[in-house]
Amino acid sequence: MVRKTKEEAAATRLQLLDAAERLFSEKGVSHTSLHEIALAAGLTRGAIYWHFEDKGDLLKAMWERVALPIHDAICSSNTNKLDPLTLIRSKVCWMADHIEEDPRIFALMNIVMLRCEFTDETRSARDHFLHERETCQRHLLADFDTAIATGALPPHTNAEHAMQGIFGLVDGICFHWLIQPQAFCIRQVTHSSVDCFLAGLQRSR
Amino acid sequence: MVRKTKEEAAATRLQLLDAAERLFSEKGVSHTSLHEIALAAGLTRGAIYWHFEDKGDLLKAMWERVALPIHDAICSSNTNKLDPLTLIRSKVCWMADHIEEDPRIFALMNIVMLRCEFTDETRSARDHFLHERETCQRHLLADFDTAIATGALPPHTNAEHAMQGIFGLVDGICFHWLIQPQAFCIRQVTHSSVDCFLAGLQRSR
DNA sequence: CCATACATACATCCTTGTATGTATGTAAGT
């Protein structure tokens, strides 16, 4: 059955992205062949090579599709007029709050942290990831600056260290949870750890 | 040149481990062939198959060689009679204090976090890693219990959450640093973040 | 003389990339 209309082609593309997402997350990027992906989507490699340049391009496309909402959540401006620390808390806990429910986010983080070698093959996807990561860090840094400026954090606070620390904290917990999801509740541990870290910032001398 | 004596054979084995360590860290585990490893060690695949069962076994052996000192550092008993929080601090900062100097530790963490897909091929090595990881966590948990029992931390402290949090913190910072080593000083950020986290624990209600 | 410690040779299986085939949608011409 050859698909013809643009809508059907777009649907095919999504099927391929779905299959790639699932297989990459289950078996690892380099251990998944394009043949397997096409098969899982009920297609052939011809479809993949029509929609994507190669495996790296497919990975990148899959990556971009999921990374967008994550990026938006963390880089969103303070529309609700939350106080600075509450804003930071809600942003950095976003991942832990959604990774259990949203299989797509789970798959992305699983691929990034456990199922993907950072190498030439994944370079373009990785560059995209790093670029978004930097944007998130800049926004978070600005949020810390605001918190310091408004007195929510003491004036001597090192915003750069605070940002790197809290970012590492949530990613590290996520990393451990992905390795052993049954070991602990990522939501609880992330929330209490973030609260603890922010409390430590507030009361530092 | 065929090597004969047991000492020479042992040296050959170490050469293979060295080559594997370097290439795995540079190119990723699945993107490094046994042929490349043998070539880098000035040998052939025959030598690898003599000393190891397959790629997974080689990875596991390489892993065990480096993981041991890390394990010892974190699971060591409190011989210096440090106060509980200082002990915890020194243990969890050990990695950040050594990863820049020791290329072997750098390679191991780089492989674990960025250059290795957690999949069937790496299963035996991963299981070993997870087992040591659990041992470290148990020791660290005991250290937190001691800290609570001696009053260094408030009695209502959740030791399990604290352990997961601080472990995630240092691993997450390590993860980010490996992705972009030039972005920040891992030692500084780790130390200040750990201090901050422990301060938060101390002054929590 | 036998086991060790490799090197070499061989067969098989994948995987990738590309080239080609093909059926349909679509737009233009008449």
Next chain:
DNA sequence: ACTTACATACATACAAGGATGTATGTATGG
């Protein structure tokens, strides 16, 4: 309205290169 022609959206076929595992060769130590 009907044909023509071309682009689209794949499927199929082909060629080439690795990578792995194993089988065999071989030189030396003990």
